Amino acid sequence: MLYIIGLGLGNEKDITVRGLEAVKNCDKIYLESYTSILQCSKEDLETFYLKKIILADRNMSEQGFETILNEAKVKDVAFLVVGDPFSATTHSTIYKEAIDEKVVVEVINNASILTAVGRVGLELYKYGKTTSIPFVDNVANLETPYNVLKENQSIGLHTLFLLDLKPPSEFMTIKEALEILLKIESVKLQEVISADTLVVGCARLGSDNMIKSGKLKEVKEYDFGKAPFCLIIPAKMHFVEEEMVEMWS
């Protein structure tokens, strides 16, 4: 049997009771280690579970997932995912592959960055498409995050940007992300974003939560500390939303 288990966003204690019981019963435990990070180490998890954990990097989870599925046919295997299992597309693929191969699979949900941003105070219902800002060599070729922002704005929806990361050490900062967006603006000139745009920068949501709102030029200079980071550009706000966003300024 295969358990796909969300670990939430903080440390070893953010797993659910159901998830912890499953981990304790599993013969083999993999930890997906390339789409996000926790605020604790693999060793902290191992100590808490009293189990060994095998790190699954992008290669292993995408191409070599066959091995995990074959193991799950004969024993109980846990595949641990930071956040909620379905917040990244990759994990949907794994889930479908398991079903296609007739492996019994149980998914254990948990907190995701997509809802932890609720703390900021902008209504979750009013977010539009989520977009990523990737590390690129040539920003001039990068249009997607800018286009998504523009489209969301066109129907009054807030935009969440997830910032690229290559664990364990490379994390795009909020400053870098904002500079990329300004750079795209300087090429496309569609008045989607400027140094005076209201933005909200966030670090470690669902854990110790650093949130800072203000004009782009101010938030850009703020020190958010450790990763992971995300960025929000609000659309038109209800006054209750305005009060909440103001609280973080």
Added chain:
Amino acid sequence: MLYIIGLGLGNEKDITVRGLEAVKNCDKIYLESYTSILQCSKEDLETFYLKKIILADRNMSEQGFETILNEAKVKDVAFLVVGDPFSATTHSTIYKEAIDEKVVVEVINNASILTAVGRVGLELYKYGKTTSIPFVDNVANLETPYNVLKENQSIGLHTLFLLDLKPPSEFMTIKEALEILLKIESVKLQEVISADTLVVGCARLGSDNMIKSGKLKEVKEYDFGKAPFCLIIPAKMHFVEEEMVEMWS
């Protein structure tokens, strides 16, 4: 101190380890009982926590929240919420009130219906605005869910509809929701939805997960069993999304 604790979507075991530790240490425990339901009873929670729980209805949580805040100034109080604390606007208000009143507050995140829909296989990043279909006396006056669907479709985003509920016994069914949308279409005639539209009905996501995709006229007749329910109308899909949605037909 005030703990606002998400319980996730299933039963008593879907609380996080961090959440459970907080509950065990609290002097008083309230359960918000009007925006969603778990698949277990208040008594199941009490047995699991070995604590008494006070039900907070809409009146108490919105108007009478003052009492809870005053208690939280002198003892440890838990406010339990089904799903994730910030998936409903009300809870943002409570969070802000606590901060304004200088009550120390800790939020413990958990799974939300907004990400549990990821199981369906449509990319979470590509959902637009979420909308509710409320119980109304006169459907002719109800436009919002229809307008939101139209707007989301205009920029290629999937739409999640949350169906109204008045616990413990009134739950709008998927059939009722689809009939309401068709009814609005019959008045507005903007070709947003028809009996042949592809829809996905879901029940008890994050728990035992019943999912059924197909033409509106087929899904409408399907028996989804117990609440809570939600409904998804996909926009243009990537072929991986198509395969996943097809799997539930």
